[in-house]
Amino acid sequence: MTADRNATKSQPGQAAGDTASDELAALAARYLDMWERHMSDLARDGPVELSGISTRSKTSP
Amino acid sequence: MNAPQPPPTPVGADRHGLPAPLVQHLAAAVEVLESGARFAPLGDTDRFPWPCAPTDADRALARAVANAPSVEMALALRLEAAARLSEMLDGLKRYQTSPHCRTLDDPKVVWRQGSARLLDFGADQPGGRPLLVAPSLINSHHVLDLDHDWSLVRHLAANGLRPFLLDWGEPLMNERSFTLSDYLAQRLIPAFDLVRQEAGGGKVPLLGYCMGGTLTIALSSLRSMDVERIALIGSPWDFSHMTPMRSALAALGVAGEPSVLSDMINRVGACFGAIPMTALQVVFAQLDPGLAARKFRRFARLPETAADLRKFVLIEDWLNAGPALSAPAAKAALIDWHLDNTTMRGTWKVNGQLIRPETVAAPTLICAATEDRITPPRATEALAAIMPNVRISRPKAGHVGMVVGSGAPKSLWSELTNFFRAEAL
Numbered sequence: 272m273t274a275d276r277n278a279t280k281s282q283p284g285q286a287a288g289d290t291a292s293d294e295l296a297a298l299a300a301r302y303l304d305m306w307e308r309h310m311s312d313l314a315r316d317g318p319v320e321l322s323g324i325s326t327r328s329k330t331s332p
Numbered sequence: 333m334n335a336p337q338p339p340p341t342p343v344g345a346d347r348h349g350l351p352a353p354l355v356q357h358l359a360a361a362v363e364v365l366e367s368g369a370r371f372a373p374l375g376d377t378d379r380f381p382w383p384c385a386p387t388d389a390d391r392a393l394a395r396a397v398a399n400a401p402s403v404e405m406a407l408a409l410r411l412e413a414a415a416r417l418s419e420m421l422d423g424l425k426r427y428q429t430s431p432h433c434r435t436l437d438d439p440k441v442v443w444r445q446g447s448a449r450l451l452d453f454g455a456d457q458p459g460g461r462p463l464l465v466a467p468s469l470i471n472s473h474h475v476l477d478l479d480h481d482w483s484l485v486r487h488l489a490a491n492g493l494r495p496f497l498l499d500w501g502e503p504l505m506n507e508r509s510f511t512l513s514d515y516l517a518q519r520l521i522p523a524f525d526l527v528r529q530e531a532g533g534g535k536v537p538l539l540g541y542c543m544g545g546t547l548t549i550a551l552s553s554l555r556s557m558d559v560e561r562i563a564l565i566g567s568p569w570d571f572s573h574m575t576p577m578r579s580a581l582a583a584l585g586v587a588g589e590p591s592v593l594s595d596m597i598n599r600v601g602a603c604f605g606a607i608p609m610t611a612l613q614v615v616f617a618q619l620d621p622g623l624a625a626r627k628f629r630r631f632a633r634l635p636e637t638a639a640d641l642r643k644f645v646l647i648e649d650w651l652n653a654g655p656a657l658s659a660p661a662a663k664a665a666l667i668d669w670h671l672d673n674t675t676m677r678g679t680w681k682v683n684g685q686l687i688r689p690e691t692v693a694a695p696t697l698i699c700a701a702t703e704d705r706i707t708p709p710r711a712t713e714a715l716a717a718i719m720p721n722v723r724i725s726r727p728k729a730g731h732v733g734m735v736v737g738s739g740a741p742k743s744l745w746s747e748l749t750n751f752f753r754a755e756a757l
Contacts, residue, residue, distance in 0.1 A: 295400060299408035302375075302397045303416065305390055306368030307622055309383040314576070314620035314705075 347428040350652045351624065352613045354424075360621035361420055365413035372397045372409055416629060423628030432645040436477060438499075443526050447501025447655075448519045450526060453477075453485045454494025462531040463488065463752055464524055465497045466544035469515065469661060470612060471654040473499045476541060478646050478736050484745055491749045495539075496527045502655040508606045511660040512547070512668075513682045520551055528558060535560035535694075537752050541735065542566050542707065543665060546675065549715070550682050552692045563697040563748055566707040566731050569689070570676040570714030571669050576705055578670055580618045590667045597666070601659030609654040619705060640738065647736055676714060689719050696722045697751045699734065699744060706731035 351357065374380040375394030386394070397405060443450035451473075454460035465485060467473040476497060477483045485495040500519065503510065510518075528536050537560045540548030545567025552559045568574055581593065600611055617624070634641050657665075674680040680687045696719050700709035709726065716722040727734040727743045734744050 292404070295404055295408040296412065298393075298397060298400060299405070299412040302372065302393055303365060303368050303409065303412055305393055306383075307364060307626065309386075309390075310364050310368075310622050311620060311626070313383040314622070 345433045345649060347430075347649075347652075350428060351424075351648060352610050352652055353617055356614065356617045357624035360617070361417060361625035364622040364625065365416060369406065369409040369413055372405065373402060374398065416625070419629045419632050420625045423630070423632035426632060427628065427645060427648055430641075430645045432642045434474060434479065434646050434649060436480060436483070442496070442530075443523060445519060445522060446507050447504045448523070449499045449501060450523050451497045451499060452494070453489040453497060457489060457494070460489060460492060460494030461537070461752065462494045462496060462527050463537045463539060464527045465495050466520060466538070466540045466548050467498065467500070468542035468544045469500055469547075469655075469657055469665075470543065471609075471650060473497055474650050474653075475647070475732065475735055478650070479643065482643060482646075482736060484735060484740070484748070487741065487745045488749060488752065492753055493749070494530070496523070496530070498523050498544075500655065503606050503658050505605075508601070508658050509660060510658045512550075512664040515661060516547060516550055516554075516682050520547055521555070524551060524555065524558075537561045537563075539563045539748065539752075540565065540567055542731070543568070545712075546669070549675075549689050549692070550680070550687045552694060553687045553689055554682065554685060556692050556694070559692065559694045561695045561697075561752070562692070563699065563751055564712065564715070565699045565735060565744070566701060566704050566712060567698075568669070568675075568707045568711040569718075570711050571671075571673040572676065573708050573711035573714070574670055575708060576619045577615070580615050581666065581670060583618055584615070590671050593667055593671070594663055597659050597662050601662070604656065606656035606658050607662045608656045609652075612657065613652075643736065647732065651732075689715060693720055697747070698722055698724045699727060699747070700724060701727045701729045701731060701734040703729060704731040704734070 371381055372394075375396075375398030377398070380394055380398075382390075397409075438449075438451055440452045440455045441449045442452045442455075454462075465473075465476060467476055477485050485497050488495050498520065500515070501507075507514075524536065524538075528534070535558055538548045538552065540546070540562070542565070545564035546569065548562060548564065549567070549569065552562055571578070584596075585592070597607060600607055604611070631641075631644055634644070668674045668680065672679075675687070678686065678688070696715070698712055698715055700707075700712045702709060713724055716724055725744075725747050727739070727747075729737050729739060729743070734740060
């Protein structure tokens with residue numbers, strides 16, 4: 272892990288590409304922050320079976 | 333005349349392939365991020381699979397993502413996910429190549445039985461009050477003696493106590509058939525008797541961490557007249573609240589079928605001789621699939637001068653090491669405790685004797701960390717309704733953080749010192 276190495280590539284929260292605007296990159300970062308937080312909270316009550324999340328989520332009937 | 337020799341270059345441990353199970357950690361990290369990106373287009377519909385109840389802000393964010401230009405948004409999400417995975421890999425490489433490693437020497441060994449040893453942390457400080465410390469059977473005792481300036485037992489020794497720390501050891505051939513009753517009768521109780529001798533034959537205080545605390549309760553029940561006081565750190569008793577671990581067993585398809593789990597443990601035991609730490613880590617990794625990614629991304633961002641950097645490496649080394657667990661002990665812990673909840677139901681027997689914590693009158697301090705996911709607070713606090721003389725402490729930390737986290741000296745270590753030095757509650 273070196274600062275020099277990181278200086279040559281994008282960092283989380285700074286993803287940017289030719290076709291994605293800075294606003295979209297920031298939106299993507301906030302959305303993935305939120306998604307990771309939800310997945311962590313879900314894990315408090317038991318392990319997450321990732322492939323079946325749509326049927327195991329707390330908010331599903 | 334010999335020239336002065338330069339100090340030795342620090343050499344870290346060989347961490348190739350760590351943290352275990354590395355492939356599982358990497359696959360989980362990819363899937364957590366990819367699932368978020370995959371479901372993003374549904375964010376403005378009722379079909380979006382919210383893992384937990386969303387706030388209004390969460391809903392607004394999901395709607396904004398779903399209503400953004402789809403191709404550009406999908407690309408932005410994948411770029412962001414790739415950057416996060418790259419940062420995780422940076423953290424993993426930083427850990428694997430770290431020069432830091434535990435360099436503490438063990439103190440004087442005052443007793444050996446099989447692979448078990450009793451370490452005397454107060455031999456050079458006469459007058460300390462003897463205290464028996466029982467760590468978990470899973471992972472080593474090193475978490476209670478992590479580093480030169482970061483050790484719970486050395487802190488207790490510097491504050492008027494004489495901790496005797498039990499190292500359960502890597503099971504030898506004849507110990508691979510040990511049940512929990514054997515560990516109690518042939519290891520913990522003889523160690524307790526030796527510490528009693530050191531205490532002049534009087535009552536002895538006990539400290540137990542995780543399942544070491546659960547075993548300590550059994551010892552206290554069997555020898556209630558000889559126990560002066562007890563402190564339990566993250567020690568489960570009501571296993572109906574051990575939801576993450578019970579669910580991990582359910583994910584393996586064995587929660588409702590003790591015979592299937594028993595057969596699985598027998599087969600792993602037959603293959604490896606005992607249940608290796610790597611097998612247990614597979615179960616632990618299921619508790620929070622995104623944890624490794626979050627943890628190693630944070631580690632990648634730590635400045636080289638951060639005080640926590642060395643501690644992170646030492647804790648991670650501790651998590652990745654640890655002795656195997658005998659198959660009978662694994663079955664007792666996973667089936668009798670986790671599935672049958674024999675402790676809380678009052679049916680746990682050690683060598684034919686019922687374990688009855690309600691008969692233990694010794695002052696008892698229960699340390700139940702508010703963020704403990706391994707032993708949720710309710711699993712350990714249940715003892716307060718059973719034992720007659722209990723006080724509960726709730727450090728704001730997790731299962732490991734309460735013992736070695738940055739706030740440990742001021743919270744848990746200080747509280748334990750005061751508890752064991754006091755004459756009464």
